[in-house]
Amino acid sequence: MNTGQEPRVVSGLEGVLACGSSVCFIDGPAGTLLYRGYEIGDFVEEAAFLDVAWLLWHGDWPTAAESARFAAAVTAHRALPPAVAEYLAGAPMATANPMAVVRTAVSMLGADDPSADDLSAAAVTAKATALLGLLPTVVAAMSRLTRFQEPVAPDPDLDHAANFGYMLTGQRPAARAAHALNAALNTYAEHELNASTFAARTTVGTLSDYYSAVVSAIGAVKGSLHGGAVDDAMGVFAEIGAPEGVAGFAAAALEARRKVPGFGHRVYRTRDPRAAAMDRLAGELGAAAGEPEWHDIATGLERELKERKGLNANVDYYSALVLHHLGFPLKMFTSFIVTSRVAGWTAHILEQYADNRLIRPRSLYQGPAARPYPPD
Numbered sequence: 334m335n336t337g338q339e340p341r342v343v344s345g346l347e348g349v350l351a352c353g354s355s356v357c358f359i360d361g362p363a364g365t366l367l368y369r370g371y372e373i374g375d376f377v378e379e380a381a382f383l384d385v386a387w388l389l390w391h392g393d394w395p396t397a398a399e400s401a402r403f404a405a406a407v408t409a410h411r412a413l414p415p416a417v418a419e420y421l422a423g424a425p426m427a428t429a430n431p432m433a434v435v436r437t438a439v440s441m442l443g444a445d446d447p448s449a450d451d452l453s454a455a456a457v458t459a460k461a462t463a464l465l466g467l468l469p470t471v472v473a474a475m476s477r478l479t480r481f482q483e484p485v486a487p488d489p490d491l492d493h494a495a496n497f498g499y500m501l502t503g504q505r506p507a508a509r510a511a512h513a514l515n516a517a518l519n520t521y522a523e524h525e526l527n528a529s530t531f532a533a534r535t536t537v538g539t540l541s542d543y544y545s546a547v548v549s550a551i552g553a554v555k556g557s558l559h560g561g562a563v564d565d566a567m568g569v570f571a572e573i574g575a576p577e578g579v580a581g582f583a584a585a586a587l588e589a590r591r592k593v594p595g596f597g598h599r600v601y602r603t604r605d606p607r608a609a610a611m612d613r614l615a616g617e618l619g620a621a622a623g624e625p626e627w628h629d630i631a632t633g634l635e636r637e638l639k640e641r642k643g644l645n646a647n648v649d650y651y652s653a654l655v656l657h658h659l660g661f662p663l664k665m666f667t668s669f670i671v672t673s674r675v676a677g678w679t680a681h682i683l684e685q686y687a688d689n690r691l692i693r694p695r696s697l698y699q700g701p702a703a704r705p706y707p708p709d
């Protein structure tokens with residue numbers, strides 16, 4: 334329909350409303366993030382991650398009986414299938430991007446699932462439940478293999494976060510570490526229509542299968558402008574090296590117009606609401622590990638860039654320190670996000686299937702006008 338207005342491209346689709354959703358609400362100017370109406374700061378350190386996944390999938394918190402049944406179902410799917418275990422053992426972990434390895438593992442699971450093309454809500458939820466249990470085992474095994482260590486089998490007596498930490502380090506985690514890992518999982522579980530979630534919804538919008546959607550999402554979150562930023566943030570702290578180097582680094586970075594990882598966000602205009610809990614936990618974990626200087630560097634740099642340029646820290650900034658203290662290798666930070674964000678991806682996948690319309694935007698053509706063939 335001709336409206337009389339010139340067509341306009343919105344670069345990066347910024348601010349474009351692509352769908353309706355009841356999963357997540359963000360108020361960027363106010364720095365507000367709600368999961369199904371619940372403010373993240375109210376539950377990020379209190380709720381079990383599997384209860385948060387249930388909330389995202391079903392719309393509200395589980396009852397005690399539902400929580401126990403769901404945790405048991407997830408726990409039942411922790412063990413690596415033999416084919417995936419063999420693949421991980423032979424993957425070139427020294428040279429491959431870990432996100433490519435995770436992506437391939439999920440593809441293998443889809444290829445081996447005879448129900449992969451069953452798009453019913455019950456079947457998708459069953460597949461998602463299994464993947465929620467399995468992905469921490471995949472990522473923990475990869476983390477150990479990168480350090481030339483044997484993978485650790487899951488412990489069915491441990492809860493989801495504690496088991497993840499155990500498989501990662503080979504030791505039952507202290508209560509503080511298990512608490513922090515659970516909070517990190519909650520922090521990354523969902524974030525509205527970000528690039529990876531949009532990729533997942535676009536994929537199932539074609540009525541493709543659940544595994545394909547997750548693979549699409551992993552491909553998107555791999556990028557340095559999305560989940561990959563958490564790796565880069567830790568690199569900055571290592572580059573600074575000591576708290577007394579913060580002021581000089583900040584001045585040089587601003588003079589060179591260097592983009593500092595962990596600062597700024599497409600949506601938020603204030604400090605990322607997910608950063609608060611990660612900031613506190615990074616300080617606690619660093620003090621317990623005898624490495625308080627990492628948190629001192631981070632808080633100092635945040636203060637410098639806020640005062641000098643009005644820049645705000647995002648979720649990846651302090652999460653990098655939390656993951657470091659929990660024992661994740663630097664190259665595995667982004668892969669950790671997959672183990673959490675699969676909960677949010679699944680909520681959006683279920684929502685898209687339930688009220689689907691093919692996602693098919695248009696482009697503004699800027700090439701040559703129609704011309705004859707063959708050319709002169």
